[in-house]
Amino acid sequence: MNPAIALHDLTVAYRRHPALHHISGRFEHGTLTAVVGPNGAGKSTLLKSLLGLVRIDSGEVEVNVARKRIAYLPQQAEIDRSFPISVLDCVFLGYWQKQGVFGGISQAMAARARDALLAVGLHGFEGRAVGSLSAGQFQRVLFARILVQDAELILLDEPFNAVDAKTTEDLLAIIHAWHVQQRTVIAVLHDHEQVRRHFPQALLLARRLVAWGDTAQVLTESHLHQAKHMPEATDPHAAPCQAKEAV
Numbered sequence: 461m462n463p464a465i466a467l468h469d470l471t472v473a474y475r476r477h478p479a480l481h482h483i484s485g486r487f488e489h490g491t492l493t494a495v496v497g498p499n500g501a502g503k504s505t506l507l508k509s510l511l512g513l514v515r516i517d518s519g520e521v522e523v524n525v526a527r528k529r530i531a532y533l534p535q536q537a538e539i540d541r542s543f544p545i546s547v548l549d550c551v552f553l554g555y556w557q558k559q560g561v562f563g564g565i566s567q568a569m570a571a572r573a574r575d576a577l578l579a580v581g582l583h584g585f586e587g588r589a590v591g592s593l594s595a596g597q598f599q600r601v602l603f604a605r606i607l608v609q610d611a612e613l614i615l616l617d618e619p620f621n622a623v624d625a626k627t628t629e630d631l632l633a634i635i636h637a638w639h640v641q642q643r644t645v646i647a648v649l650h651d652h653e654q655v656r657r658h659f660p661q662a663l664l665l666a667r668r669l670v671a672w673g674d675t676a677q678v679l680t681e682s683h684l685h686q687a688k689h690m691p692e693a694t695d696p697h698a699a700p701c702q703a704k705e706a707v
């Protein structure tokens with residue numbers, strides 16, 4: 461069976477400096493994977509490359525999931541919530557990918573959106589402006605939006621940043637339910653203990669691939685030590701990356 465995603469010797473560079481260096485591997489359908497690594501390791505770039513949001517320098521990303529069945533939660537810092545939109549309307553945005561902008565919201569769809577808000581613990585928040593929510597409440601809204609989107613592949617970039625322990629626990633329960641429903645979930649995370657407890661698969665990045673597979677085999681002391689010693693800065697005088705260069 462085709463994997464949900466296959467990376468074939470993927471290299472992505474920003475102004476010539478590789479953020480991802482010759483990465484190969486597969487995300488199988490229905491797997492729950494944490495992407496971990498130090499700051500600047502290329503984790504967000506990896507998610508963006510799956511969505512076609514960054515230019516690929518060499519290699520290939522094979523995505524065997526229809527674009528409209530992919531949900532993406534960027535880091536909160538990348539989301540503008542200054543525009544005046546209600547919580548319920550924000551959840552309705554989850555339908556847009558499937559329906560198109562002019563699809564209209566049926567009563568059944570509105571009911572599902574309200575149920576999604578209930579599921580994330582935000583019953584009664586429907587009319588609130590998203591700009592007035594706390595970071596944790598807003599993250600719950602974004603999870604409700606993914607719930608109505610009914611996505612097959614869910615990409616989450618640091619979903620628990622600035623989110624308290626209770627909200628994290630609630631959102632982890634939703635991720636667990638997605639896994640049980642055989643959706644493919646890929647989440648960028650920093651808390652290794654959390655990854656060990658909740659994520660069966662892990663991918664450890666340090667621009668290059670350090671390890672990818674069962675979490676217990678990936679998050680070993682030796683692998684984490686290798687990742688930690690990724691050079692902090694890229695060398696401005698480095699030669700351009702050669703696509704066939706050994707990793």
Ligand SMILES: Nc1ncnc2c1ncn2[C@@H]1O[C@H](COP(=O)(O)OP(=O)(O)OP(=O)(O)O)[C@@H](O)[C@H]1O
Binds near residue numbers: 497499505
């Ligand atoms: N748009 C951009 N232009 C230039 N360089 C970029 C751009 N986006 C990311 N980078 C660089 O690419 C590298 C990887 O960045 P990325 O955001 O993918 O890392 P990350 O692992 O998600 O980091 P963090 O844990 O800090 O969020 C970093 O060195 C970063 O400075």
